Amino acid sequence: MKTSRIRFVLIAAMLMLGAAQQAWAGVDADTAMIARGEYLARAGDCIACHTASGGKPFAGGLRIKSPMGVMYSTNITPDPVHGIGRYTEPEFAKAVRLGIRRDGKNLYPAMPYPDYRAITDSDVQALYAYFMKGVAPVAKTPPVTALAFPFNQRWGMALWNFAFTSDKPFVLNKAESLEVNRGRYLVQTLGHCSSCHTPRGVGMQELALDDSSSSFLSGGELNGWGVPSLRGMPSWSVADITAYLETGRNGFASVGGEMTGVVDHSTQHLSAEDLQSIAVYLKSLPEEKKVAQTHSNSDAATQKTVQQLVQGQNLSAGQMVYLNNCEACHATNGKGAAGIFPSLNGSEVVQSKNPTALISVILKGAQTPSTQKAPSVLAMPGFEGRLNDEEIAHLATFLRSGWGNNADAVSTGAVSKVRKSLAGASKG
Incomplete structure (x- = not known):
């Protein structure tokens, strides 16, 4: 009888230990997933647009000027009333990739969902874990975006999406190295570099969403500022590009305008390996053909x-x-x-x-x-x-x-x- 009791206690203890180990493993896995999501949110520079000056992180309210009028960024904290706390993971993915809110209404492309369309499932999962469990909820509703007619008709964005966006997943370029492909993924998706560095068409759409077109990253204009081409970057070495992204300066230039916030909130926080990958990828792009030489270099x-x-x-x-x-x-x-x-x-x-x-x-x-x-x-x-x-x-x-x-x-x-x-x- 005593032997049976001892055996029962040992078995119970083993089961409890096993359950504890599983629980701890779950905590570790969850923590790792949240940390990864935080890193990806940095790569996506989410905090820059979704945080107003002096406001709490991700609580929205940033005033964004556009040719269609003034827009305000939304609260993306996990608050269930004022933020995205009620979003399921599929609903979150739909908003990030397709620009469609939980209520079925369309987001405006000030949210760079045309670039985020090819974010992988695993990265969306990590982002969701971070925003739901790693971000503090903020019970505050930002100002409502109220554009003038016809831009206030959000249903019209469905037509815009049909004409100008893509649902193609990210596909590795087997002719390139893993390093180049990693940089390509970061630039084309989370980094949404194209949203500023690619020229736009008559519908304010990016003329290219990936490097299958020579228009991609060929420069443009943003809020009246000329935006340089990132194709090939012949004057800068890989080290010059990584230094610029990591510190906001190099031997040629210092950041200014919108790029100041990108370095501050995003690129300085990326790993050395990812910065190197981005630089190597940009150097791999065929240089933009310029109409005229702008500098004698003599x-x-x-x-x-x-x-x-x-x-x-x-x-x-x-x-x-x-x-x-x-x-x-x-x-x-x-x-x-x-x-x-x-x-x-x-x-x-x-x-x-x-x-x-x-x-x-x-x-x-x-x-x-x-x-x-x-x-x-x-x-x-x-x-x-x-x-x-x-x-x-x-x-x-x-x-x-x-x-x-x-x-x-x-x-x-x-x-x-x-x-x-x-x-x-x-x-x-």
């Missing part, structure tokens, strides 16, 4: 400008403004200091067909984000209070023609227009 052209600035004779109005305000940081050769002051000599931003970005930076200044690998913040002051529109026009014109740069002159009217636009944006 030492003679640089030296000609340097001599003019050093001698200080017969200087143009733009050269005078440069010497008095810019030369101390960006140097007489316009090359600045690698990793500190970006080069103006050969810069794509300086020579962009649309000078809005250049004018904006001169007016408002810029600063790099504080990143894990480069915590110091490098700031350029704005000159809106120091230089008038005519002086800024002269300066921008010189920058776009000095050292071998080859871009059109900037008018005083163009500067005035950007100044008024920036002033209106700060009030709004």
Whole structure:
């Protein structure tokens, strides 16, 4: 009898231990899934759009300007009333990939679901686990998006989706390495790089959603700013690209505009392996064929400008403004200091067909984000209070023609227009 009792206790103990082990294994697996989802949410830069300035993470309310009007991002915390807490995993996947809400209504493509369409099932599962179990619920409803007619007719997005989106899954390119394919996946899906770096058509659709088209990542325009091509990136090495994504700066440039937030919230948090994969993939793309050479790349052209600035004779109005305000940081050769002051000599931003970005930076200044690998913040002051529109026009014109740069002159009217636009944006 005693032996039977002992055997029973041992069996019960073993069963309890086994159950405990399974429970702990479940906890570990769940924790790992949530952590993976958090990483993928970083790769997707979800927090940037779904967090208002000064607001709680993912609670929405960010004001997004678009050609159709102002939109507000939604609350994607697991709050069951104000957020997505009642979404099942299939409903979550449908919203992320197809832009269809739980109630069946269509989202606007400010949510980059055309790019997210090819996110794998396992990655969607991890994202769902993170947003449901790893994000704090916030009981707050953001402002409601209320576009003017006909854009307020959400049913019309079904026609837009039929015409301009795809349901093709991500397929490995067997001709490429696993590293290139990993970068390709991150760029084409979670990273949604195409949403800014691919030109758009008459329906505001991306002209290409993957690298089967030469339009993909060939550059474009965003909120009036020229956006450079990412195809091949001939002037930058793999190391240059990874440094830019990880720290917001490299030997050629520093981040500005929308890219500042991308580095701050997203790319600086990616693993070295994933950043390397992205860089290798971008370098693998055939370079965009440019209509005209924008920069002579000749030492003679640089030296000609340097001599003019050093001698200080017969200087143009733009050269005078440069010497008095810019030369101390960006140097007489316009090359600045690698990793500190970006080069103006050969810069794509300086020579962009649309000078809005250049004018904006001169007016408002810029600063790099504080990143894990480069915590110091490098700031350029704005000159809106120091230089008038005519002086800024002269300066921008010189920058776009000095050292071998080859871009059109900037008018005083163009500067005035950007100044008024920036002033209106700060009030709004």
